[in-house]
Amino acid sequence: xAGVIQSPRHEVTEMGQEVTLRCKLISGHNSLFWYRQTMMRxxxxxxxxxxxxPIDDSxxxxxxxxxxxxxxxxxxxxxxxxxxxxxxxxxxxxSTRQGRDEQFFGPGTRLTVL
Amino acid sequence: xxxxxxAQTEISVVEKEDVTLDCVYETRDTTYYLFWYKxxxxxxxxxxxxxxxxxxxxxxxxxxxxNFQKSTSSFNFTIxxxxxxxxxxxxxxxSEAYEQGGxxxxxxxxxxxxKP
Numbered sequence: 471x472a473g474v475i476q477s478p479r480h481e482v483t484e485m486g487q488e489v490t491l492r493c494k495l496i497s498g499h500n501s502l503f504w505y506r507q508t509m510m511r512x513x514x515x516x517x518x519x520x521x522x523x524p525i526d527d528s529x530x531x532x533x534x535x536x537x538x539x540x541x542x543x544x545x546x547x548x549x550x551x552x553x554x555x556x557x558x559x560x561x562x563x564x565s566t567r568q569g570r571d572e573q574f575f576g577p578g579t580r581l582t583v584l
Numbered sequence: 585x586x587x588x589x590x591a592q593t594e595i596s597v598v599e600k601e602d603v604t605l606d607c608v609y610e611t612r613d614t615t616y617y618l619f620w621y622k623x624x625x626x627x628x629x630x631x632x633x634x635x636x637x638x639x640x641x642x643x644x645x646x647x648x649x650x651n652f653q654k655s656t657s658s659f660n661f662t663i664x665x666x667x668x669x670x671x672x673x674x675x676x677x678x679s680e681a682y683e684q685g686g687x688x689x690x691x692x693x694x695x696x697x698x699k700p
Contacts, residue, residue, distance in 0.1 A: 501686055513675065513690040526687060561629065565686060570617060570679070573688060575629035 472496070474576035476562050482582045488550040491579045493562030495543050501565040502545050503573060504537055508558045516560075519545065531556075552583045586611045588678050590691035597666055598699050605661040605694045607676030613637075617679040618652065618659045619688065624672040632674075635659065666698045 475494040483489055495502055503518040517527040522539045530537070534553070539545045549556055559580050563573040587610040597603045609618065620632040633643060635652050643650045647664045663670055673695045677688040 503687065505688075512692050515687045515689075518687055520686070559627065563629075567686075570686060572619060572631045572634045573686075574631060575621075577628050580627075 474562055474564050474574055476560075476576035476579050478579060479577060480580045480582075482584065483552055484584050485553055486551045487583075488548065489552045489556075489581060489583075491547040491549075491560050491562075491581070493545045493547070493576060495545070495564040496574055497543065499564035499566050499574075500542070501567075501573075502539060503563040503565070504545070504547050505561040505563065505575075506558045507561060507578075513561075516547070549581075552581075554583045557581055557583050586613075586616075586678055586680055586689050588676050588689055588691035590674075590676055590694050592694045593692070594695045594697070596697045596699065599668060600665050601698075602662060602664050603666050603696065603698075605663075605674050605676075605696065607659045607661065607691060609657050609659065609676070609678045611657075611678060611680060613680045615680075619677040619679065620650065620659075620661050621675045621677065621690075622672045623675065623693070629675070632661075663696075666696075668698050668700055671696060671698045 477492045501520050504516040505513050507513045516529045517537045518525055519539050537547045559578045561575050561578045563575045565571050565573040589608045616637045618635045622630045640652050649662045651660045673693045675693045676691045679688050
């Protein structure tokens with residue numbers, strides 16, 4: 471079985487540009503989580519969905535960040551406009567039973583905003 | 585509020601030594617889940633174990649073992665006879681069983697370095 475798939479694996483962009491990160495869930499999973507990892511703040515949850523519905527977006531830093539689940543297996547995280555402080559590794563994870571089971575993480579997208 | 589504390593930022597051991605990684609959590613819920621994840625130098629997050637709050641039995645998996653004690657709100661992780669391949673950052677995490685819950689609260693991680 472394929473695990474969680476994220477693309478791109480690396481993204482380098484300039485300040486002010488729009489960035490879109492993509493995630494494909496594991497087949498059969500119904501919960502989707504976006505995390506960000508930085509040295510300063512560690513691993514922090516940005517937003518999560520259960521059955522395509524956003525449940526908690528309190529971790530989204532500001533209005534420049536938005537996330538969608540257009541269908542049960544796919545999600546995007548968009549940053550517009552991007553800023554240097556958004557540089558981080560962004561992980562997507564999926565799970566079953568509304569997160570009561572373990573979350574399986576994708577390989578991450580390393581974002582660098584110059 | 586929920587919180588996970590991994591007081592050990594870095595640990596360095598020599599191969600074949602045993603090492604214990606500490607994890608202390610705070611939660612108001614009576615039903616919750618605890619996890620350990622491993623992040624090797626390659627960067628991916630690898631699931632190791634999940635425990636629910638009603639199961640205080642210790643668990644052993646090969647060289648890995650976990651000690652869950654509700655009385656002290658701790659979920660410690662021991663690696664027996666450590667190997668160089670165990671070098672990684674290890675994260676403890678907590679999830680509360682809200683009706684629509686599931687978000688993980690991570691500790692800051694413990695970086696384990698196993699030297700040959």
